[in-house]
Amino acid sequence: MDASTSATDENATRPAAIKAAARQLLVKLGAGGLSLEAAAEDSGLAVAEVEGVFPHRDDLLTALVIDAYNDSAAAMEQADAAAGAAGASAGTRLLAVTRALRKWSFDNSGEFTLIYGSPVPGYHAPQDTVPAASRTPAVLAGIVRSALAAGELTPPRRPLTGPTLLLPEAVELFGGAPEAPFSDLIERGIVLWSNLIGLLVFQVFSRTHDSVRDESAYFDFAIAVAAEAIGLTVPLDENTHTD
Structure with a gap:
């Protein structure tokens, strides 16, 4: 698998990984405590990578x-x-x-x-x-x-x-x-x-x-x-x- 294919696969799975982490945060912190920074930390991604999918917290909340x-x-x-x-x-x-x-x-x-x-x-x-x-x-x-x-x-x-x-x-x-x-x-x-x-x-x-x-x-x-x-x-x- 070349680098471009790997990057494409990561981009395809990244939204699901972020939302999965965010759903866990809903239980631990409540919706009011959800942030892109917390979602990044729990999903093992950089904040910039999360922002590339969900630019704002409200975008992530809407998806959830x-x-x-x-x-x-x-x-x-x-x-x-x-x-x-x-x-x-x-x-x-x-x-x-x-x-x-x-x-x-x-x-x-x-x-x-x-x-x-x-x-x-x-x-x-x-x-x-x-x-x-x-x-x-x-x-x-x-x-x-x-x-x-x-x-x-x-x-x-x-x-x-x-x-x-x-x-x-x-x-x-x-x-x-x-x-x-x-x-x-x-x-x-x-x-x-x-x-x-x-x-x-x-x-x-x-x-x-x-x-x-x-x-x-x-x-x-x-x-x-x-x-x-x-x-x-x-x-x-x-x-x-x-x-």
Whole structure:
């Protein structure tokens, strides 16, 4: 292998090496403590080499944010594909994808904190992060849309009335506004999404460990409760609960 080939290989692998070091730093220092100097030290590179890939700290943070959204959504998409291939109901699919996101969140707590924890001082996520961030609600929307088409939803007892609360982007992501009696389904779906992320924040940051005896079973229970707001039944395996 000549010098030019070796240099090309190094340039190709350098971004991954830098991001791998940065992900470890997220756990040790938090996103606020991340710097190009620290990433260089932990990746065994010179600061100038890191700056050649990520000129500023915010560029590195943005790359990590995009990766985190993409990786977590991919885990959900894979779980949904497997559940769908097995002929699962929409409620079972919902439980599968939320469990997948929960596992990813615990396995990657630094990245979870980066995208769902406190804002990083001085950092504002650019528009480049939106497509990756949209994949998570898109998975949920796809399941809800399938449930609607399959007649698996129970109409709400108290439909929302008044002017729409939605941005056009939310309606587009869902695939159009549903008709009555499910005309408020997208709003309810956003509540489900919000409940999911809030529940994960509580569990990843150990806010429920002193309240429930089985956090995994409680997670399933909470998803089932949240799903009731959109009229979807999530089947629970009572054997997963402990006394």
